[in-house]
Amino acid sequence: MRSLSPDEAALWAKVTASIRPLSRDPNDVPAITPSRPAPISVKGKVPQPKPAELSPKRTENLHAATLDGGWDRRLRSGRVEPDRVLDLHGYTLDRAWSAIDHSLERAIASGERILLLVTGHERKGEPPLERGRIRAAVHDWLAVSRHAARIAAVRGAHRRHGGGGSLYIIFRKS
Numbered sequence: 001m002r003s004l005s006p007d008e009a010a011l012w013a014k015v016t017a018s019i020r021p022l023s024r025d026p027n028d029v030p031a032i033t034p035s036r037p038a039p040i041s042v043k044g045k046v047p048q049p050k051p052a053e054l055s056p057k058r059t060e061n062l063h064a065a066t067l068d069g070g071w072d073r074r075l076r077s078g079r080v081e082p083d084r085v086l087d088l089h090g091y092t093l094d095r096a097w098s099a100i101d102h103s104l105e106r107a108i109a110s111g112e113r114i115l116l117l118v119t120g121h122e123r124k125g126e127p128p129l130e131r132g133r134i135r136a137a138v139h140d141w142l143a144v145s146r147h148a149a150r151i152a153a154v155r156g157a158h159r160r161h162g163g164g165g166s167l168y169i170i171f172r173k174s
Helices: 006-017 069-077 093-109 133-144
Strands: 084-087 114-118 151-156 166-171
Touching: 069 151, 069 166, 084 093, 093 114, 093 133, 093 166, 133 151
Parallel strands: 084 114
Antiparallel strands: 114 166, 151 166
8 A cells, every 4th residue: 555645745734624524413522442352261172152142233325125026117218206305405414314214114105116306417427516525425325314214225216206316215115
C-alpha cells in the first residue's frame, strides 16, 4: 500500500472535514474494539467452532434481493402501478430521511406492496456535489431502517415512473 502524496493528503483532509454522519448519535462516542478471549488450555479434544459462528451476521443487500421472475419482469416492463409515491425533490437530507421513514411506516400499515421513491438522478463528478446526496444515501438508509425486515427488494424504476431517478421499494407480504 502506498502512502498519500502531500496534495492527496491535503485533499483527503478537506474531504474528511466536510463529512456529516448520517447517524444522529454524537461523534464523541469512543469506538469499541472487540477483544478475543485468552486461549484456555483444556485436556482432551475441543470441538472447533462452526464457520457460521465465526462470521458476523450479514445484512441482506436489498438491491440484490431476489424476487420471483414474474415480479422482476413486471417491474422491468413498467407494468406495475405503485401503491404510494414519495417525491423527495427539494428535501434536505434530514427531512428526506424522515419522509422516507414515515412513508415506509404508512405503506406497511396499509398493506401496500410497492412504494415509488422519486429521488432524482445521482450526480456524477468530483465532490462536493450539492445535488444527488439523497440518491447516494437512500440504499444505506433503507438497509438500516427499522422497516428493513419488511422490505423484500429495491429496484430501479421503469422509465415511465422516473427511470434512473426513481426506485421501487417492494414490501414483503404481511
